[in-house]
Amino acid sequence: MKTSLHLHLPGWARRLLRPLLDPYRRYRHARYIHAARVVMGLMVSILITTGLNLPHGEWASVTMLIVIGGLQHHGNIGKKSVERAYGTLIGAALGLAVVAQQNYLDMPLLTWLLMSLACGFFAYHAIGKGGYTALLSAITLFIVAGHGYNPITDGLWRTVDILIGIVLALAFSFALPLYAVYSWRYNLATGLRDCATVHGRIISGQSVNADEHLKLMAKLNANMVQLRSLMPSVSKEVHISTTELDAIQRHFRMCLSTLEILANLRPSGSDQQAMAQLQLCLASENRHIRRQLIGMARALRDGATERLERTREVAEPCEVPAQLTGYRLLTLQLADNIDGLQQRLAKTAKRWKI
16 A cells, blocks of 8 residues: 555656655655644645635534644544544434524523433443544534523534545545554564564574563553554454454464563573573574564565565473473473564565554
8 A cells, every 4th residue: 555646756856856756755754744734734724714714614624623633643633533534423313402492482491401311311422432433422512502592503513614624634644644653663673672672682592571571571561562553453444353453462462471480481591501502502592583573574564575474493392401491482382472573574574464
């Protein structure tokens, strides 16, 4: 999947605009791009509503901020825009109905009761799936109807302004889109490199209680949580099932857990003979683990997916003391788990390599 802009630009233009078209640079400067996009969107919103002299035009700008202000990823913006549209239409229809019955019956207590009951219904559905739509329906009801005394024309104009805001939000979400899959790829690549660093510290006998090691493990745990939060948006953007993404996440989590156990099972630094025997026996597996971790990180970072086609070398069996059997088996399990992650990434590479 590539943007149409990237497909139709000539070579010299691509080179000139490389800082904007390069996914990694856009990922690194996502905050600035998002802020600039919101600024431009608001300026266009103000110019349109002011230039056309639309009543209550500020609601177009408010809607733009609600839809894209706190959402930088393209997948989230599309989802929130659709939910906002449904919420707007439902709330506006009810608001206009409330204003109409107030004008006809002129019974304020009945109007307030109906509005309160409607918002109670929305509050019930605001907890759970579709909660954003329900909440926005209640808010739009009050925006359009006020306390029942707003003129119907005001309600109609506010509805139009909100819909304009939604359209503009969607339009600007396509301007240099910040895909969640970028964050997912590069965060996973960073996590795999950090796993390689942790593994290197373990097999080289460095302290696993030092602040540097503990900070690295804390960073990996935070990285894993962030990857989990990106999965729904990534699934929508590149059409990889959440089941497949969850399987990739599970391999990454198992890699981290195995490294933590290996750090605790490693022979003490004073047992030099045991350490030397382990390094000799597991040399092939350790090389394979590092090569795979770095290779997957580079494939995710640079799109070099040919690195995901490497096969595992068959190591000669060796004997270790009984007390080191658990460490050896865990190392083999780590290598198998990393191979499984490589296969998952290779299988989905055509979708996440955008």
